[in-house]
Amino acid sequence: MKRISFTVNGVQHRYGGDPEMPLLWYLRDLLQLTGTKYGCGAGVCGACTVHLDGVATRSCITKMGSMAGKRVVTIEGLSPHGDHPVQKAWQACDVPQCGYCQGGQIMQAASLLRQKPHPTERDIEEAMQGNICRCGTYQRIRQAIVLAAKGGKP
Template identity: 65%
Template sequence: MATALIVNGIERRFDGDAEMPLLWYLRDELGLTGTKFGCGIAQCGTCIVHIDGAPALACQTPVALTVGRRVTTIEGLSPEGNHPVQVAWRELNVAQCGYCQTGQIMQAAALLRDRPDPSDADIDAAMNGNLCRCGTYPRIRAAIRQAAKGGKP
């Protein structure tokens, strides 16, 4: 039985194993490789996407749980790369190796949607599940604060 979901505003059909992790469907079936595989056990946050606007770990979310729902990947957050978080990330050179950054950006975008003016404690709590092997946490926090201020440093 085919499954229908909306990915980045486009209705998609899936005819495979409904228990397949969303991450593999996005990357292998749709070619949306911006969402990365990190740990595979929901501990790093690298694979975060939005499902109906809420952050979700694509490595642990079966495609079956997305039926009729809206999935947004980093490619759909802002196709031109102009979301305030993406702009702040570039302006402050947040990424070092960059591998974890799509999950970081997706989590930060969800935080700012829910809390437009977060405190440092809010940022720390929201970003707690996102690991960065390069340790760019001070730049991540600075970029979130800049995005919250409308892009002004």
């Protein structure tokens, strides 16, 4: 395979391996960016959500062969100090319970707010419906998204 170039969290990378390898494995196994989690492997749970060219994308079903020229942002790259408005709202609302899905939840929410800075309840429900939380913290997740949209003001 021809070597492809793309960026991850602002750093240029080159890849020349199996084009069928999921982006998730590249991030976790080769770059050691383990905040992006493996959940279902079928793109339906959202634990592996990253931003691909600014759009929330399931990295477990995104093939490395499609990455040429792309920009990837993982939970580690969302904010250098963990102070993205969504991350701050997550802390203020005490969202995580076990925490496993939270990286994907935060990345999905950040993508929503980039597209719709003032989402309706329906917008939030639609955007977040593909992200599963085994602990059931959905009410706090919605509360945090609303708080982040208000600029952190209750």
